[in-house]
Amino acid sequence: MTVRTFPAVDASGIQVGSCSATTYLRDVQDGNAQSARPVVFAFNGGPGSSSTPLHLGGLGPRRAAFPTDLSAGPLAPFTVEPNPHSLLDVADLVFIDAINTGYGGSDTTDGSASVYGVDGDAACFAGVITNWLLDAGRLHSPKYLLGESYGTIRAPLVARTLFNQATSIAVNGIVLLGQALNLQETTQRPTNVMGTVAALPFMAATAWYHGRSKLTAETADYVTQVAHEYATTTYLSALVQGGSLEQPERHAVAQRLSELIGIPADYLLRSRLRIHTDDFRQLLLQDQQAVLGSNDARYTLTASDSRRAEAVADPATAAMAPGLTAAAARYYREELQVEERSYQPMDPQAARDWVWQDPAYPNPRLGTRPSPFGTFDYAASLSGYLKANPTAHLLIGTGLYDSLTTVGMVEHLISQNDLPADRLHRRTYDSGHMMYTDPEASAQLNNDLRAFIAASSIV
Template identity: 35%
Template sequence: MKFRSLLLACAIAAFPPAAYADAPAKDEKKAEQPAAEIPPPTVSVTKHSGRFGGTTINYRATAGETYLKDQDGKPIAAIYSTSYVKEGPVDPNRPITFLYNGGPGSGSLWLHMGAFGPKRVAIPSDARDDGAPPYPIVDNPESLLDVTDLVFIDPVGTGFSRALGKKDPKDYWGVTKDAKSIAEFIRIWLNENGRWNAPKFIGGESYGTTRSAALLNELEGTYNDVAVNGVILISTILDFAAGADTPGNEMTHILNLPSMAATAWYHNKVSGDRPAKVEDFVAQARAFAAGPYAAALLKGNALGAEERASVRQQLSHFTGLSEQFLDRADLRVLPSRFYKELLRDRGLTVGRLDSRYTGVDYDSAGEEPDNDPSFYGIDGAYAAAMNSYARQTLGFKTERDYISIGGVRGWDWKLEGAGRDQEVYMNVAPYIGRGLRENSGLRIFVGQGYYDFATPFFAAEYSLSRTGMPTDGRIQFHYYESGHMMYVREQDLKKLSADVRQFIRSR
């Protein structure tokens, strides 16, 4: 932290009262100073060529700021984005895909430099730490530029984006507030690039899937519609109440169980028969979670001893935890305890974002890990790669720091127009259902990692199978043998790219 100097106080004390007795009052002096002018947006345009999906593409990269303005035309926020547009005459049938990450409070560097941008940072694919720099920034043949133009967006408070002048950045920090600002950015981008009639896709990861649902509502829920062809949900979280790790909420235990089973399978902690494939074990865990386990939890203290013993034995089989531990936990194990307990006998913890990763704590006696090894195992590489690439390769000039994650505080979780019940039960999945019912051309891509506890795959399945969701096959689920950021595993990067590419092509 930077600390304010005491020299100012000393300097004031050194002057006698006569030296400043006739100085203007503080308010008068402040009024005399004109407001600082807001400079024009900083923009850098460069030209490149690459081979993506087996096709050579010449493209224009635009790294720069787009100003959001108030009713008087005064700039109030700068949205930083990186656009990749195929060179040549505009093809009216060529899609445009708008992408962002989550947090809330995360820049788009993860999807940009990890999955879909023309360059990516290469980190170990086998759940090892990324180590120290330099990190290799390599060509990314898995980028989607062969099938769509791409725009990576950093919301206010993330990346290089910020509020301008006297505008309070908190005016953009909320589920609805954030969605409105991104919808405004998209409309500006379509205006400036002449792409209103192009096929359009929006997509995000983690909280970015929450943003996608709210953004869909902002784009299609007004008279001035921006109709969308597809929504790409990567590591999905829509129903925050169902997955809340809070006492008395039984759904969180039900929805986390299949992820625990996948993790126990991966680390060879399954007691009894262990199927050869993780998806087979996960299928068994789903059936147990939604059946005997859910029934037992809902009985609460009325659960009989015989049924309790049967459920405890099966729960031990699926989680890899001892029956003694499960009994002490009353058959309800929060993920934070699971991370510490599963490999306690090996002196290791498992990751939250990707439970393939393991870490070593200060000691093995606690009940929760010191940190998440699946985050500190990758964050250094991504931050270095994004800063280097944006400033040097793309030529974006700024003295500001790129905020990877953590620059946003005091998020407003209330949905606009929500009643009291919706304030305490925050669920944006109904926006998806409404979008599907009112737009027959809309389709949903859902990509989930088996080893992800931040956004468990069973929770995504649950939220997208509720009343109001069409059952006509327009919601597609795809699964990957990695975690929250499935693209850190090279095999899954290729699979994710192929799956999304096919999704866009089949619009």
């Protein structure tokens, strides 16, 4: 295991700071055997997150000891334990921290500005990966990019950057966990029909989990399939018709929605058959004065009093974040004995200053400046790479109780982007946004990753 920093270089080739990476190599005496081992480069999202959730959530050889009781809360002590399901048995692991997280930082007070955006961030991560491969002599190894949340936007962009740079590098596979590539198309803006359609399977699964669904089903997967079929047929037609929908049909849709998602039909009628996932999380267990988590809707907390200045906490984040942060600090300082400085889990400035426009799709009216006329076609970097590299595979993993990057978003991504079916692997998990924090989902996901690597590793 090694912890080291790499230059953080922006899209212009200028070094603006450093990024840190934690590497795990299986002890293999034969140099040829080492070179034949796959390498997985893993990173989280944010923007502005370190790789801690993937690293200590369940991918690395050690993991934070999350309680299996979802109501346990964020109680100390925060321990780190061996991870029997770690992917290290089949692949070497490199966890990359974004600039100003982990042990990386900016060279100047505003040095990170040029990598706070789609283009600069992809160049920065591609540079770290290129330097790691060259330094380790591993250009011949099977290579994988694994991103979570915003990291799923980053991963295809990095693959494209690596492929097109002077030191051309092709990756064998891309893994998207909690995919966000089509956020623009599936965001629940007031009149965005597809955003409403994509959200329905998540709400149906969550209502079923909390006993508020009228569906009699044994699995959340079945519930999401039923909801997806209804969402893309009758529900989609009703939403497209909008105000012209006849009253009998409108009432029938409201009633069916109520059966699926546990929200009263009269509320749905008043809200034009639409409900935002944030409102759904507030309303589903309103009679119990409970609110659901956004990262993982299985978690609940007592709703805050809107009449008082009570802090509003996301139930899932409140339960997991303190333990994960403390586990990382303890692990690096006590077990790895890295004494350079404190390990930084997040860079909040990144999300505030992020430039979301992809320069590959300039705005015809305003150049590359983001605007309502801009194109944010992040999925094109994925479909384009899979066309340029006809042997690369794709794995998409989604938590069924994730309200941020829902299972319906994946359906939309696949149906609208001509992804190669023979190289597409899709899995769902009984978990939330960060599926590694659930021990059972983590074990299942690592097994799926082993099968994915076996199916796509070509030396």
